[in-house]
Amino acid sequence: MCLGVPGKIVEINDVNGLKMAKVDFGGIFREACLDYVPEAKVGEYCVIHVGFAISLLSEKEALETLDLLKQISNIEEELGPDRTAA
Amino acid sequence: MKYVTEYRDAALVKGVIEEIRRTVTRTWTIMEICGGQTHAIVRHGIDQLLPKEIELVHGPGCPVCVTPLELIDKALAIAARPEVIFCSYGDMLRVPGSARDLFSIKAQGGDVRVVYSPLDAVNLAQANPDKQVVFFAIGFETTAPPNVMSVLQAQRLGLKNYSILVSHVCVPPAIQAILSSPANRVQGFLLAGHVCAVMGYWEYPSLSEKFRVPMAVTGFEPLDIVQGILTTVRLLEDGRVEVANAYPRAVTLEGNRPAQAAISKVFMACDRKWRGIGTIPMSGWCLRPAFDEFNAEKRFEVESITADESPLCIAGQILQGLKKPHDCTAFGKECTTEHPLGATMVSSEGACAAYYRYGRVEMNQSMQS
Amino acid sequence: MSEETVNMEGAVCAPPLSHTDQIVMGHGAGGRMGHQLIQKAFLPAFQNPALSAGDDAARVNPGSNGQLSISTDAHVVWPLFFPGGDIGRLAVCGTVNDVAMLGARPLYLTAGFILEEGLPMETLQRVVVSMQSAAMEAGVQIVAGDTKVVQKGKADGLYITTAGVGLVRSGLTIGGAQAREGDVIILSGSIGDHGIAVLAARGELGFQSSLKSDVAPLNHLVARMLDTSRNIHVLRDPTRGGLATTLNEIAVQSNLGIVLNEEAIPVHPEVNAACEMLGFDPLYIANEGKLVAVVAREDAGRILEAMHGTRYGEEAVIVGEVTSETRGRVLLKTAIGSTRVVDMLAGEMLPRIC
Secondary structure, X not given: OOOOEEEEEEEEEEEOOEEEEEEEOOOOEEXXXXXXXXXOOOOOEEEEEOOEEEEXXXXXXXXXXXXXXXXXXXXXXXXXXXXXXX | OOOOHHHHOHHHHHHHHHHHHHHOOOOEEEEEOOHHHHHHXXXXXXXXXXXXXXXXXXXXXXXHHHOXXXXXXXXXXXXXXXXXXXXXXXXXXXXXXXXXXXXHXXXXXXXXXXXXXXHHHHHHHHHOOOOEEEEEEEEOHHHHHHHHHHHHHHHHOOOOOEEEEEEEEOHHHHHHHHHHOOOOOOOEEEXXXXXXXXXXXXXXXXXXXXXXXXXEEEOOOHHHHHHHHHHHHHHHHHOOOOEEEOOOOOOOOOOOHHHHHHHHHHEXXXXXXXXXXXXXXXXXXXXXXXXXXXXXXXXXXXXXXXXXXXXXXXXXXXXXXXXXXXXXXXXXOOEOOOOXXXXXXXXXXXXXXXXXXXXXXXXXXXXXX | OOOOOOOOOOOOOOOOOOOOOEOOHHHHOOOHHHHHHHHHHHOOOOOOHHHHOOOOOOOOOXXXXXXXXXXXXXXXXXXXXXXXXXXXXXXXXXXHHHHHOOOEEEEEEEEEEEEEOOOEXXXXXXXXXXXXXXXXXXXXXXXXXXXXXXXXXXXXXXXEEEEEXXXXXXXXXXXXXXXXXXXXXXXXXXXXXXXXXXXXXXXOOOEEOOOOOOOOOOHXXXXXXXXXXXXXXXXXXXXOOHHHHHHHHHHHHHOOEEXXXXXXXXXXXXXXXXXXXXXXXXXXXXXXXXXXXXXXXXXXXXHHHHHHOOOOOOOOEEEEEEEOOOOOOEEEEOOOOOEEEEOOOOOOOOOOOO
């Protein structure tokens, strides 16, 4: 139930009463409905599922997550793989 | 691709797996309840790299797999009608009904079309006023907002020839059913990230506390999955019964409010039969009476046909995480992706199909020799 | 009322229309209309003595007593014209490539056309011109053909069946069963371009892409590779079913195992993007201008170098190797270090929502 793919909004239009965006999935473009994420702006990324934006991706959270995980991985580098859990 | 490639970084994934290895002190059984996550785990071989103390079991997270047989048969009956254009998400086409599938109906002249989005079905209805367009509205909570928008849009456009055949299922009742089972061994849950993007995760703390099972909202890329597992393992090791969010870039506690509002307007909770499991009370959504004119089951008189599943198929037990695909005597022999016996082999996200396609047949063979 | 006397003498039926703008049933009836169609639509394009002789079969002189490589294919692609190619180019290149994959020099093609009533002549002309262009690029002649016309609705505009004949280079036995343990697997370039380009062109899933089909004749590339090394054991072009299906076929035919390196497989970012969106795997998507070569390890470097200097081989890369373990199966080493099995494509590839 979950094939949601990040896509970047490049254009927003009103089509038949729906707020529709042209979304860039990395060179492939498709339209998606923004009615559920009305605050999304051009240049922002959303999770797109079956032609609908269901969530606005937070750059801040994304970077924090990556930082956190890098720290976890760096611990591994510093200690080396032989280190047993304390 | 932004927001995808970074979460496939091999070094980071390995680093997090090492941290899981360092953290774990005993065995834990963790269930993931999303077909997309099953697919990702098996495709990237993540379970191979986890320490052996972690056992991942696959839950009934595939809406295709759990669509009841009777509803498939209704879909086939409707699709066979000459005045109908029957639209469906791709993976439903292969799901076997009692005797046939949508492919067979198509082969006999039924107008069956794969659509990517439910709005494509609405467009078809607008473009073909002399036809009845029926959309097979299946899914978990993630797919509900798109499916209901198609109804709202059809209403807005004044379309009289659009209806949906609903088979929606919800995650929390499924988790409740799994954890209530006397045979349950699941100790931790990876929650479906995109279901939570829509619904939030405020529904889960009560379940978590009731059954003393920690849970982590988890995404779909390899890094997301191992992060979800690490989060769950840490909670388990610390004895903390909590619901944590390991997918914060896409999920908030309250979820998507406009989407939830649309769902409540159009759908209401109802009992739902899950193929291979049975009826779970109030585990599904159906159209409210106000939207009866868009309800395909009311528009088309179709008789239910009850039929038996193959006696060899243990999809039900696999869906509940009680057995693995290679525990099934038919796996890889009578039941393969070319001639599936049950839904978990048919659907590309079903655990059996994932295992078969990504090659867990050997395990079966070596265990039997 | 007219005062003229009606003169019935000399009155004859109106002559039939000559239907030069679209195909009608008469074109397939074997009579004058059919002859005119051949004269006007096919002969000027596929010019060669064998075809111009106008007999029921082509008399050709391949000029050698060696082995022949023969292949046939039917082409039903829709839409007829897509970015990077069309059904005509596809037909010629498809058969040229199949013949070449035995290590043969393709020489002659036949082309059978099933035309749908109502097909604009201009469309047919475009396809035929494209076929000749591809044939010239490949250095082959289209020496025999056939035309039938079917009622409206019975063909998507047109279908083409081709057969091809070539001469196998002497002393070579190249085939799916010839792979050896220790061989490496070379892929000539990025996978999935054709399948995604055509899917985008069909429009049913509503996405746009700038991808072009990779449809191309590979026989010159094959010839260059064979000039470089006699230790090329298998050649195959991964069309429908993709790289995964092709390698599975080879693994089964040779009764050996294949291990692929996920990170080495070139995939265009747009192909990846489309696959992510739809839930597809590039390994299963059709290619029409790529080949896979299973070659002796010690020759791989030289072969790659030769490919890099030849059209359609510029991006060739080693993607895997042949082992004696897990015979008959193809394994993939993922970027994160795990190994999984890559199966053949089972049925139709369908977009998924999970």
